[in-house]
Amino acid sequence: MSLIKCHNLSKDFGSTQALNNVSIELEGGKPIALVGPNGAGKTTLFSILCGYISATSGTVEILGSPAGSPTLLGRISALPQDAALDPNFSIASQLAFFASLQGYKSKHARAEAKRVLSLVGLLESANQKPDSLSHGMGKRVAIAQAMIGEPELVLLDEPTAGLDPANAKKLRELIDSLAQHTQFIISSHNLDELEKLCDQVIYLEKGQLTQSVSIQNNQDDNKFLTLTLTECDAQQVIQVIQVLSEHPGIHHIESRNAKEFLIERVAINQKSTPDKPLNNTYEVESFIFQQLQKHHWQYKQLLNGKRLEDTLFS
Numbered sequence: 001m002s003l004i005k006c007h008n009l010s011k012d013f014g015s016t017q018a019l020n021n022v023s024i025e026l027e028g029g030k031p032i033a034l035v036g037p038n039g040a041g042k043t044t045l046f047s048i049l050c051g052y053i054s055a056t057s058g059t060v061e062i063l064g065s066p067a068g069s070p071t072l073l074g075r076i077s078a079l080p081q082d083a084a085l086d087p088n089f090s091i092a093s094q095l096a097f098f099a100s101l102q103g104y105k106s107k108h109a110r111a112e113a114k115r116v117l118s119l120v121g122l123l124e125s126a127n128q129k130p131d132s133l134s135h136g137m138g139k140r141v142a143i144a145q146a147m148i149g150e151p152e153l154v155l156l157d158e159p160t161a162g163l164d165p166a167n168a169k170k171l172r173e174l175i176d177s178l179a180q181h182t183q184f185i186i187s188s189h190n191l192d193e194l195e196k197l198c199d200q201v202i203y204l205e206k207g208q209l210t211q212s213v214s215i216q217n218n219q220d221d222n223k224f225l226t227l228t229l230t231e232c233d234a235q236q237v238i239q240v241i242q243v244l245s246e247h248p249g250i251h252h253i254e255s256r257n258a259k260e261f262l263i264e265r266v267a268i269n270q271k272s273t274p275d276k277p278l279n280n281t282y283e284v285e286s287f288i289f290q291q292l293q294k295h296h297w298q299y300k301q302l303l304n305g306k307r308l309e310d311t312l313f314s
């Protein structure tokens, strides 16, 4: 059974076409990323998946049932972009209230509130009111809310937006650990974050699905290398490109920003010639490391493949 199956899904808000004939089938597994510029239709797609709004045309099935169908109640939940709690009540009592809305009787609702607070590491703050929590703790509470009732699928709309890097990292680690038992779909503008968390990326643009990329089985991994130096001035950029281009296994190299280089290998199916021999897998890497040492260029990392940013936008 597919996790999600959309067929020619469209949604109009008056004259605005928020989604335009989106068709995709997604299988469960590691978290799935939903990416796209502002206004691309991500929140609209989430709202349709959750059953909050209905599509103008097309069909969408989640976990084998049409979106919004009663059989999905309690099986899907969402962390909305601007999730807010009532400042007047403790977080435990609010989570217990949300659990009771899902059908938990009062004692079990309180136990469920404790369970989800413990999942996000906030059991000790159960009696605090939302205003006394930091922004990062507030986001954790919102995730706890989304985990009430052990849903099979949780949609997270920009879960780390507005968090400082340290708290964003903690939240990512939390999502990563919860993802062992729960399927997440994450909408975010932070591509580095999605690259760390997700296996698959869906790219929406102007309401249309323009790309669906598998991060794990990316064919670009065999074709490209991404080299990041710790420091590199303009002259060094030219020198790095000149020096590395000399290797016959390197087809093309370009600077992505001051310190980063995208290196394209010679295509595997290209014929080997005496002056351009085809090399074993690590020959290009060995050459790069030799040159780094020879020219005293400090490197930060050498990655197989392209960064997600380059995969989506180049």
Ligand SMILES: Nc1ncnc2c1ncn2[C@@H]1O[C@H](COP(=O)(O)OP(=O)(O)OP(=O)(O)O)[C@@H](O)[C@H]1O
Residues within 6 Å of the ligand: 013, 014, 016, 017, 018, 036, 037, 038, 039, 040, 041, 042, 043, 044, 045
């Ligand atoms: N309730 C609504 N009424 C009218 N137009 C809407 C409504 N909701 C969304 N839209 C429009 O639909 C388009 C898609 O909006 P949506 O919020 O889904 O984009 P998004 O990808 O989530 O954007 P962002 O990254 O900024 O959150 C936009 O043009 C938006 O203005």
